[in-house]
Amino acid sequence: MPVLGVTNQKGGVGKTTTAVNLAAALAERRRVLLVDLDPQANATSGVGIEDPDHHVYDVLVGRISARRAAVKAEGDGDLWVLPAAPDLAGAAVELDTESEDLGRLAKVLLAVRPTYDFVVVDAPPSIGALTLNALVASDALIVPLQAEYYALEGIAAMMETVRRVQGSLQPELRILGILLTMVDARTRLSGQVEENVRQHFGDEVFDITIPRNVRLAEAPSYGAPIFAYAPESQGAAAYRALAEEVTRRVRQG
Amino acid sequence: MPVLGVTNQKGGVGKTTTAVNLAAALAERRRVLLVDLDPQANATSGVGIEDPDHHVYDVLVGRISARRAAVKAEGDGDLWVLPAAPDLAGAAVELDTESEDLGRLAKVLLAVRPTYDFVVVDAPPSIGALTLNALVASDALIVPLQAEYYALEGIAAMMETVRRVQGSLQPELRILGILLTMVDARTRLSGQVEENVRQHFGDEVFDITIPRNVRLAEAPSYGAPIFAYAPESQGAAAYRALAEEVTRRVRQG
Numbered sequence: 001m002p003v004l005g006v007t008n009q010k011g012g013v014g015k016t017t018t019a020v021n022l023a024a025a026l027a028e029r030r031r032v033l034l035v036d037l038d039p040q041a042n043a044t045s046g047v048g049i050e051d052p053d054h055h056v057y058d059v060l061v062g063r064i065s066a067r068r069a070a071v072k073a074e075g076d077g078d079l080w081v082l083p084a085a086p087d088l089a090g091a092a093v094e095l096d097t098e099s100e101d102l103g104r105l106a107k108v109l110l111a112v113r114p115t116y117d118f119v120v121v122d123a124p125p126s127i128g129a130l131t132l133n134a135l136v137a138s139d140a141l142i143v144p145l146q147a148e149y150y151a152l153e154g155i156a157a158m159m160e161t162v163r164r165v166q167g168s169l170q171p172e173l174r175i176l177g178i179l180l181t182m183v184d185a186r187t188r189l190s191g192q193v194e195e196n197v198r199q200h201f202g203d204e205v206f207d208i209t210i211p212r213n214v215r216l217a218e219a220p221s222y223g224a225p226i227f228a229y230a231p232e233s234q235g236a237a238a239y240r241a242l243a244e245e246v247t248r249r250v251r252q253g
Numbered sequence: 254m255p256v257l258g259v260t261n262q263k264g265g266v267g268k269t270t271t272a273v274n275l276a277a278a279l280a281e282r283r284r285v286l287l288v289d290l291d292p293q294a295n296a297t298s299g300v301g302i303e304d305p306d307h308h309v310y311d312v313l314v315g316r317i318s319a320r321r322a323a324v325k326a327e328g329d330g331d332l333w334v335l336p337a338a339p340d341l342a343g344a345a346v347e348l349d350t351e352s353e354d355l356g357r358l359a360k361v362l363l364a365v366r367p368t369y370d371f372v373v374v375d376a377p378p379s380i381g382a383l384t385l386n387a388l389v390a391s392d393a394l395i396v397p398l399q400a401e402y403y404a405l406e407g408i409a410a411m412m413e414t415v416r417r418v419q420g421s422l423q424p425e426l427r428i429l430g431i432l433l434t435m436v437d438a439r440t441r442l443s444g445q446v447e448e449n450v451r452q453h454f455g456d457e458v459f460d461i462t463i464p465r466n467v468r469l470a471e472a473p474s475y476g477a478p479i480f481a482y483a484p485e486s487q488g489a490a491a492y493r494a495l496a497e498e499v500t501r502r503v504r505q506g
């Protein structure tokens with residue numbers, strides 16, 4: 001029952017799009033929990049959940065258990081969600097980055113691990129207490145990397161943060177893979193970034209890349225993962241293939 | 254001389270691209286200071302500055318004045334930069350979000366305001382102490398909004414944060430405008446978002462929109478604003494036109 005954290009402090013690289021669609025692809029044949037740890041609550045609305053009774057913030061501060069707060073997403077598949085709400089921004093400030101507060105999510109998920117085949121955590125674009133909670137709670141990380149220059153520039157800092165967490169709070173943490181997203185075969189830039197990343201990180205880079213595909217950007221406005229909105233699209237095919245590669249890498253772990 | 258904060262907690266919406274290219278466009282005829290308040294330091298490398306002697310963190314904690322830390326960017330125009338470095342991530346944790354720490358940038362910029370015609374501040378994708386410092390130090394805000402659904406969803410939360418800052422720390426703060434970025438005339442989604450935003454925010458939305466243009470994404474890998482890298486591109490024309498509209502809106506303020 002691996003916990004997979006989807007994280008990168010660079011903004012807009014496809015963390016939420018990856019967390020939502022990977023979780024939905026895995027949920028076609030297994031039971032999956034998607035944890036939305038971003039106060040923007042994009043993953044929550046991305047699977048069509050509006051005004052949930054309980055939020056992940058209530059779970060982090062111990063007001064309710066993860067089991068009772070989890071909500072089943074609509075549509076096919078066995079996808080459950082720990083929804084976020086704007087009050088989570090308060091946690092980002094309240095949770096101390098020095099203490100056992102960073103292990104809150106890990107503790108909460110301990111109780112539900114046996115219920116799910118996979119847990120996927122969507123982290124916000126920062127290195128604050130929420131992202132550190134996601135790293136500490138994860139067994140393995142997926143690092144989406146937009147195939148553009150600023151995102152490439154930030155990858156070294158992200159990997160440095162992971163090394164620091166491995167050296168102290170979560171020694172078992174490993175990188176499942178770096179995922180190239182919004183790859184656009186028509187531009188030179190995209191090819192250059194992919195070449196650079198594969199040269200630098202070798203096997204740590206997923207074979208599968210996610211193409212830029214407008215269907216992926218349209219799906220959230222319908223509150224649905226890509227498989228419900230545009231099942232025949234390139235985006236759907238790519239995320240299904242990613243689910244296969246993720247499963248393989250988890251087994252090899 | 255106005256301090257313009259470029260801010261939106263949603264990641265990847267074009268904050269840095271706007272801060273760098275707007276500052277460079279304004280610097281063609283005036284003296285401009287670009288402040289990089291993001292530990293990712295994208296604005297710093299976006300204008301070609303590597304390994305600066307001093308960083309904005311040194312300035313925030315009072316080790317050096319802004320005047321002495323400012324570095325002239327290469328190329329034409331009178332563009333100066335307060336560079337960022339990864340140590341700024343420490344400030345995000347150290348600066349308290351409750352106290353006079355939120356006014357540090359404002360205090361620092363007070364001393365240099367007479368030297369510059371414009372100050373442009375690039376903020377990180379979060380609502381922590383660094384972004385709040387940017388809001389408190391600003392006279393007016395430019396809110397880049399990527400023409401896609403998740404970014405649209407987050408705009409209400411951004412405006413709420415601005416109202417809170419107006420109600421307490423910085424009553425003079427105003428919204429100079431919401432700037433639609435990465436507008437892609439070929440997709441329905443982009444048109445729908447633009448229509449929705451103009452309907453909702455009316456005059457608060459800049460007339461000028463920034464098209465999706467790969468030259469804007471390529472320029473940072475050459476460490477240059479768009480005017481040095483691809484002066485004839487659509488991206489260059491759009492940011493020049495934005496500089497005109499910003500100047501007009503500042504005068505009308």
Ligand SMILES: Nc1ncnc2c1ncn2[C@@H]1O[C@H](COP(=O)(O)OP(=O)(O)OP(=O)(O)O)[C@@H](O)[C@H]1O
Pocket residue numbers: 010011012013014015016017018038042123124125181182183210211212213214215216217218220262263264265378401402403404
């Ligand atoms: N492969 C893709 N093709 C086209 N659009 C995409 C793709 N992946 C993501 N997008 C769109 O790009 C934008 C950024 O993606 P997303 O919000 O998932 O990134 P993020 O890393 O979660 O952002 P944040 O840092 O704010 O959390 C969204 O509008 C999304 O719909």
Ligand SMILES: Nc1ncnc2c1ncn2[C@@H]1O[C@H](COP(=O)(O)OP(=O)(O)OP(=O)(O)O)[C@@H](O)[C@H]1O
Pocket residue numbers: 009010011012125148149150151263264265266267268269270271291295376377378434435436463464465466467468469470471473
């Ligand atoms: N109009 C545009 N056309 C094409 N690409 C663009 C445009 N504006 C920005 N980009 C590219 O999109 C990506 C995101 O833009 P940028 O980094 O400026 O956003 P940001 O809001 O500053 O991100 P962060 O939230 O991480 O600070 C970058 O790779 C940038 O080069």
Ligand SMILES: [Mg+2]
Pocket residue numbers: 015016017038042123124
């Ligand atoms: Mg996200």
Ligand SMILES: [Mg+2]
Pocket residue numbers: 268269270291295376377
């Ligand atoms: Mg930026």
